[in-house]
Amino acid sequence: MMRSFLKGKRARPAGPRKNQWRGPCAGQVMSQNAEARRAKTVARWTRLMRWSGMMVGAVLMGWILMMGVKHSGPALKRLLEIKAVTVEGVHHMNKQEVIDLVELKPGTPLHHIVTTAIKEQVESHPWVKEAVVTRVPFHELRISVIERKPAAIVRAGAENFLSDEGGHVLARLGQADDETLPMVTGIDSKELMRGDGGMRQAIVSGIELAKLVGHTYEGRLQVNAANPSNLVASVRGVQFQFGESAVGDQWERFQRVKPTLKTLSFDGRGRGANEVDLRYENRIIVRERG
Numbered sequence: 013m014m015r016s017f018l019k020g021k022r023a024r025p026a027g028p029r030k031n032q033w034r035g036p037c038a039g040q041v042m043s044q045n046a047e048a049r050r051a052k053t054v055a056r057w058t059r060l061m062r063w064s065g066m067m068v069g070a071v072l073m074g075w076i077l078m079m080g081v082k083h084s085g086p087a088l089k090r091l092l093e094i095k096a097v098t099v100e101g102v103h104h105m106n107k108q109e110v111i112d113l114v115e116l117k118p119g120t121p122l123h124h125i126v127t128t129a130i131k132e133q134v135e136s137h138p139w140v141k142e143a144v145v146t147r148v149p150f151h152e153l154r155i156s157v158i159e160r161k162p163a164a165i166v167r168a169g170a171e172n173f174l175s176d177e178g179g180h181v182l183a184r185l186g187q188a189d190d191e192t193l194p195m196v197t198g199i200d201s202k203e204l205m206r207g208d209g210g211m212r213q214a215i216v217s218g219i220e221l222a223k224l225v226g227h228t229y230e231g232r233l234q235v236n237a238a239n240p241s242n243l244v245a246s247v248r249g250v251q252f253q254f255g256e257s258a259v260g261d262q263w264e265r266f267q268r269v270k271p272t273l274k275t276l277s278f279d280g281r282g283r284g285a286n287e288v289d290l291r292y293e294n295r296i297i298v299r300e301r302g
Contacts (some may be wrong), residue, residue, distance in 0.1 A: 017093055035045050035082060038116070039142055043075050051093060051116040055062050055195040056289045059245055065197060065286035079123065085205050087287050091150065092121040092122045092123055092150055092151070093119055093120070093121055093122070093151060094116065094120050094121070094122050094125070094151060094152070094153050095151040095152070096151060096152045097111050097114065097116065097154075097155065098109065098148075098153070098154045098155065098168070099155050099157065099231065100154070100155070100156045101156050101157040101158060102157050102159060103157065103159055104139055104159055104162075104182075105137070105139050105140075105157070105159065106264070108135070110134060110140075110155055110157060112143075113134050113136070114130055114133060114134070114153075114155070115133070119241065119264070122150065122151065122152075122153065123147075124147070124148050125145075125147055125153060126246075127145040127146070127147065128145075130143075130145040130155070131143050131145050132187075133136070133143070134155060134157065138160070138181060138183070139159050139160055139182055140157055140158075140159065140160070140161045141158045141176075142157075143155060143156065143158070144156040144159050156198070156219060160168075160176040160178070160182055161176055161177070162174050162175070162176060162179060162182060162190070162193060163175060163193065163194075164175050164177075164193050164195065164196050164215065164218065164219045164222065165185070165189060165190055165193050165195045165196070165215065166181070166195075166196050166197075166199050166204065167195055167196070167197040167198075167199065168199040168200065168201035168204045169200075171183060171184065171185070171186055171187070171201065172186065172188060172189055173204065174190070175196070175219075177216065178212070178216065178220060179211070179212030179213065179215035179216045180216075181204065181205070181225035181296050185296050191232055194218075194222035194223075194226065194232065194233040194234065194235065195232070195233070195234045195235070195237070196214075196215050196218035196219065196222070196234075196235050196236075196237050197234060197236050197237070197238070198214075198236045198237050198238025198239070198243045199211055199214065199238075200217065214237040214240050215237065217237060217240055217243060217259075218235035218236075218237040218243065220233075220247050220259075221233075221235050221243050221254065221259055222245065223236050224259060224260065225245050225252065225263070226247075229247045229248060229250075229278065230248075231246070231247050231248040233245060233246070233247050233249070234247070237260055241255070241256040242254070242255065242256075242291065243259065248278040249277070249278060249286055250276065250277070250278055250286050250287070250288065251286065251287045251288070251301065252288045252290060253287070253288070253289045253290060253291055254268070254290055254291065255290065255291030257293070258297075262290040262291075263290070265290065265296065266288060266290055269296055273285070273288075273298055275298070276288070276298060285298045285299065286299075286300060287299040287300070287301045
């Protein structure tokens with residue numbers, strides 16, 4: 013009897029304990045996860061739409077600008093068309109000569125001008141030492157010129173040439189002359205026209221010597237530069253010969269002894285001593301030329 017009672021009250025077998033609150037919590041978590049996935053998807057699509065909108069906007073803006081430029085081109089060209097070319101700093105040249113060098117076509121817009129190219133074109137002229145080209149809004153092209161200055165008449169062959177102090181030929185004069193400028197002779201005409209550096213340096217040496225002697229004696233200076241190591245300067249009938257050493261030192265040596273040279277004549281008539289040789293160190297030789 014007792015055994016039957018115990019058998020009826022036998023304990024239930026041990027097993028996993030049921031969690032009565034797991035069902036509702038799991039559902040809530042799943043709902044939150046789904047919401048998070050939905051939010052990420054929405055955010056991703058939002059970014060995609062934003063970038064798509066920006067790309068479409070950029071393309072649209074580019075198209076609008078392109079169409080604007082296309083249709084406003086003629087108007088912009090008229091707005092920036094060069095209507096005046098101003099030339100400054102010319103004295104020996106004609107302003108129209110400078111304008112012709114630019115080769116400006118009618119209707120050229122100001123923003124199409126390449127200033128470096130115009131500068132090179134203007135500086136190709138023998139008289140132009142330097143040029144500055146400026147675009148002035150909205151219709152003006154301004155060209156400022158620094159001209160070379162005439163410094164000597166160069167006698168080459170049977171012709172005269174005008175030269176600046178750097179030995180650059182400015183003009184071919186033929187038989188014309190300018191007695192206010194010193195004359196440099198003994199120059200080869202072919203090498204001069206070819207722009208030979210040696211000839212140009214000979215002219216420069218002649219001009220420098222003419223300036224040196226001209227500070228002491230009035231009258232037109234002539235310098236024979238056929239032999240650069242033996243320059244010969246003539247003024248008022250007196251001839252000075254210079255050697256290879258610095259001509260400034262040789263001239264200074266002459267200046268120190270000049271007061272003692274009583275027979276030296278500058279009357280241009282050939283009377284008395286009329287040749288001074290400075291080629292020898294520590295001595296000066298004075299001669300009479302027949």
